[in-house]
Amino acid sequence: MTVxxxxxxxxxxxxLVGEESADGGGTALASLSVxxxxxxxxxxDGWRHAPEAFTGVTAxxxxxxxGRLTRFDLQYADTGTDFQRRVWRALEDIPYGTTVTYGEIAARVGAPGAGVRAVxxxxxxNPLLVVRPCHRVIGADGALRGYAGGLERKERLLGLEGALVR
Structure with a gap:
């Protein structure tokens, strides 16, 4: 059931949107949006309001x-294509307080060159803003580029982490 x-x-x-496991194993986070x-x-329709299902996420x-947590440890719902999941895993490996370029992510997932656009x-x-840190990805020129939550929020998150934009 979606909660x-x-x-x-x-x-x-x-x-916060999640999928409750049928076996009572908790709730997998499917989306975090602003x-x-x-x-x-x-x-x-049919979604259940269940704040108790997200106590770990909200904490x-x-x-x-x-500023007390630098890496999230959450159960995520398995969504996206194989390529998207590879890119999203690469996002999770970007250390707190650092930035990488879209080209660097493309190289990490084996899609250099023209693959930058696909990346x-x-x-x-990415359905999990903040917790899957897409805000840490910047343009090759060091400029802030695209963020589904808005560039102002991307800049705010990078500032919170003390990340220097190149």
């Missing part, structure tokens, strides 16, 4: 925004 909750934070009220996000989740978000598209479809 959802809201969490307040410095980026606005975030919508107000006005391009392609963000919208509460669907980790609180610690991240307070950018996969990053743009």
């Amino acid at each position: 959802y909750a809201y969490a307040d934070g410095p980026l606005g009220e975030m919508l 107000p006005g996000q391009k392609g963000g989740a919208v509460v669907g 980790q978000l609180r610690d991240y925004f307070a 950018g598209t996969a990053i743009g479809r």
